[in-house]
Amino acid sequence: MTTMTPIATRPVISKHIGLGTTLRNTLTMAYRALLKIKHTPDQLVDVMLQPILFTLMFAFIFGGAIAGSMGDYLPTLIPGILAQTVIMASVTTGVSMREDMEKGVFNRFKSLPIARIAPLAGALITDFVRYAIAISLTFLMGFILGYFPAAGALWILGAGLLAMLTAWCMSWIFAWLGLIMRTAQSVSGLSMMILMPLTFLSNAFVPVDTLPWFLQGFVGVNPVSHLVAAMREMLNFGIIGADFWWTLVGLAAIVAIFAPLTLRAYKRTA
Amino acid sequence: MKQQAAVFSNSASGVGGNANASGVGSAGGAGGNANAGGASGASGVGGNAGNAVLAIEAQGLKKAFKDNQAVDGIDLKVTQGGIYGILGPNGAGKTTTINILATLMRPDAGTAQVFGYDVVREAQQVRQLIGLTGQFASVDENLTATENLVIFGRLLGLSRAAAKSKAAALLEEFALSEAARRPLSNFSGGMRRRLDLAASLIAQPPLIFLDEPTTGLDPRTRNQMWETIRRLVREGSTILLTTQYLDEADQLADRIALIDHGRVVAEDTPSNLKASIGAKTLDEVFLALTGNAIDPLCPLDPVNPFEQAA
Ligand SMILES: Nc1ncnc2c1ncn2[C@@H]1O[C@H](COP(=O)(O)OP(=O)(O)O)[C@@H](O)[C@H]1O
Ligand SMILES: [Mg+2]
Numbered sequence: 001m002t003t004m005t006p007i008a009t010r011p012v013i014s015k016h017i018g019l020g021t022t023l024r025n026t027l028t029m030a031y032r033a034l035l036k037i038k039h040t041p042d043q044l045v046d047v048m049l050q051p052i053l054f055t056l057m058f059a060f061i062f063g064g065a066i067a068g069s070m071g072d073y074l075p076t077l078i079p080g081i082l083a084q085t086v087i088m089a090s091v092t093t094g095v096s097m098r099e100d101m102e103k104g105v106f107n108r109f110k111s112l113p114i115a116r117i118a119p120l121a122g123a124l125i126t127d128f129v130r131y132a133i134a135i136s137l138t139f140l141m142g143f144i145l146g147y148f149p150a151a152g153a154l155w156i157l158g159a160g161l162l163a164m165l166t167a168w169c170m171s172w173i174f175a176w177l178g179l180i181m182r183t184a185q186s187v188s189g190l191s192m193m194i195l196m197p198l199t200f201l202s203n204a205f206v207p208v209d210t211l212p213w214f215l216q217g218f219v220g221v222n223p224v225s226h227l228v229a230a231m232r233e234m235l236n237f238g239i240i241g242a243d244f245w246w247t248l249v250g251l252a253a254i255v256a257i258f259a260p261l262t263l264r265a266y267k268r269t270a
Numbered sequence: 271m272k273q274q275a276a277v278f279s280n281s282a283s284g285v286g287g288n289a290n291a292s293g294v295g296s297a298g299g300a301g302g303n304a305n306a307g308g309a310s311g312a313s314g315v316g317g318n319a320g321n322a323v324l325a326i327e328a329q330g331l332k333k334a335f336k337d338n339q340a341v342d343g344i345d346l347k348v349t350q351g352g353i354y355g356i357l358g359p360n361g362a363g364k365t366t367t368i369n370i371l372a373t374l375m376r377p378d379a380g381t382a383q384v385f386g387y388d389v390v391r392e393a394q395q396v397r398q399l400i401g402l403t404g405q406f407a408s409v410d411e412n413l414t415a416t417e418n419l420v421i422f423g424r425l426l427g428l429s430r431a432a433a434k435s436k437a438a439a440l441l442e443e444f445a446l447s448e449a450a451r452r453p454l455s456n457f458s459g460g461m462r463r464r465l466d467l468a469a470s471l472i473a474q475p476p477l478i479f480l481d482e483p484t485t486g487l488d489p490r491t492r493n494q495m496w497e498t499i500r501r502l503v504r505e506g507s508t509i510l511l512t513t514q515y516l517d518e519a520d521q522l523a524d525r526i527a528l529i530d531h532g533r534v535v536a537e538d539t540p541s542n543l544k545a546s547i548g549a550k551t552l553d554e555v556f557l558a559l560t561g562n563a564i565d566p567l568c569p570l571d572p573v574n575p576f577e578q579a580a
Contacts, residue, residue, distance in 0.1 A: 007322060007323055007350065007385055007476065013387075013395040013398050013399070014395075015392065015394045015395055017394065021427070024424075024427075025425055028421060028424040028425050029425075031421070031424075032410070032413070032421050035412075035413055035417055035421075036410070036412045036413065039412045039413060039414075039453060040412050103407075103410075103411070104404050104406040104407050104408035104409075105407075105408050105409055105410045107369075107374055107402070107404050107408055108402060108404065108408040108409070108422075108469065108470075109425075110373070110374050111372045111373060111374060111397055111400065111401075111402040112397055112422070112425055112426065113394060113395075113397040113398040113426070114425045114426075118425075
């Protein structure tokens with residue numbers, strides 16, 4: 001057994017945490033989040049159940065009423081479900097961040113000489129895995145019910161990437177809520193209250209012209225409508241239209257507003 | 271048992287300096303504080319304490335939560351080597367004090383240094399010198415013991431292989447090898463505490479904070495924990511521990527700060543504390559100084575300190 005020698009004056013230690021260390025810390029935190037998914041796969045249930053359940057429900061229940069037949073409804077429905085699924089999945093980011101911070105292990109992270117941003121950045125990276133699962137499942141449900149997007153495989157990939165980008169950008173909103181709210185339940189409660197109207201008061205599931213005039217106005221400016229319209233154009237016609245660009249503008253705005261808010265709230269707590 | 275040679279040399283997180291490097295503005299005048307307790311553990315340190323920087327120095331720390339003054343002007347001087355005990359009843363401000371010293375919280379007023387580094391302005395340096403075992407489990411419930419330790423090792427800059435072997439060595443040392451692959455939900459309270467402590471030792475920090483390390487443990491497990499703590503001190507670590515158990519402070523600590531309502535009401539070696547008022551036990555000391563008994567049997571504070579203060 002060797003003993004430590006006492007420290008005569010304060011030891012020389014570097015204060016700086018370089019980019020390399022930041023990156024390594026972030027990847028380690030992402031790895032940790034992946035391990036957590038591996039050990040508690042039930043946290044994926046919402047991500048998986050949502051597209052399966054909603055696709056089945058809407059296709060069989062409303063397909064006939066809205067589009068005449070289920071087959072005719074699917075090209076409208078699947079992009080709608082896709083949008084709803086990724087947006088719901090992005091809520092989980094905030095909820096799990098809140099849960100994590102309520103645990104003692106977060107305090108230990110804060111006491112370690114690591115990049116402050118690593119726990120947040122790691123979580124945001126791992127979320128891509130969840131989004132990818134949710135998006136693949138939605139397309140899979142579509143295939144099973146007989147929806148093969150007319151534009152082909154590359155456009156499926158493109159729409160999937162747009163959906164993933166949307167989820168990631170939206171997750172900044174919920175990460176921020178997760179940081180400023182006191183409990184995980186309140187985060188998920190509030191998020192659902194914002195998202196339910198946002199997804200249902202859009203063109204995601206029904207033709208807009210069947211809605212009363214005062215809803216049509218809202219649906220027209222609802223960013224979810226632009227996303228859904230953009231994905232429909234991509235998947236069914238292989239076109240990138242105005243809605244695609246509006247979606248990107250909307251997402252950029254979200255990140256421009258909420259990323260700084262999140263980082264500021266995060267710095268204050270972590 | 272792990273070799274703890276040069277304190278800083280194997281933490282890869284940019285800790286280049288060596289113990290004798292000077293010229294960084296020493297916290298000067300820190301000497302003269304040789305461990306008066308002279309008690310059990312401080313071997314190999316006591317002789318040098320005269321010219322060593324203080325492990326912890328705090329002046330007038332204050333922290334309030336809304337109108338609840340949790341820490342109300344705490345001063346501390348902790349020399350290197352040995353065990354320093356913070357003894358006080360539930361709600362006295364022990365955890366808040368540790369959280370400030372471990373850079374988790376900013377004090378409202380006052381300053382504190384760890385090995386001469388300011389805990390607010392130089393938090394990043396302080397974090398390279400400390401290990402923290404919080405009052406509540408500070409490991410990941412969902413992961414296995416090995417995964418927990420490997421992740422902490424990776425975060426501290428160890429390579430994958432080094433992190434793995436360090437994890438294995440620590441689990442061995444803390445008699446947790448059997449359970450290495452099991453999820454923590456199957457762990458007993460004592461196993462959790464041991465894993466918690468093991469996780470604080472990965473970087474072999476010279477200062478270790480233990481917040482109520484034995485609360486809720488049965489007597490046998492508590493004795494094991496005491497042995498582990500004493501061994502860390504023999505290897506040269508400095509330990510700051512909090513407790514609400516009088517006998518724990520009495521048996522383990524070289525010096526004790528009695529705190530109540532966020533203030534230090536007395537500070538000395540256990541025997542001096544008792545001698546000073548002719549008391550036989552620390553309980554009598556505490557009673558004489560505060561008019562209250564420390565009662566560790568009262569239910570634990572329901573406030574979860576990890577919840578964010580507004
Ligand atoms: N995060 C917090 N938010 C609000 N009050 C807190 C918080 N942490 C501690 N307190 C309060 O501060 C006081 C001191 O708490 P603490 O430092 O945990 O004491 P101890 O560790 O000695 O039991 C208590 O009254 C406690 O309720
Ligand atoms: Mg406490």
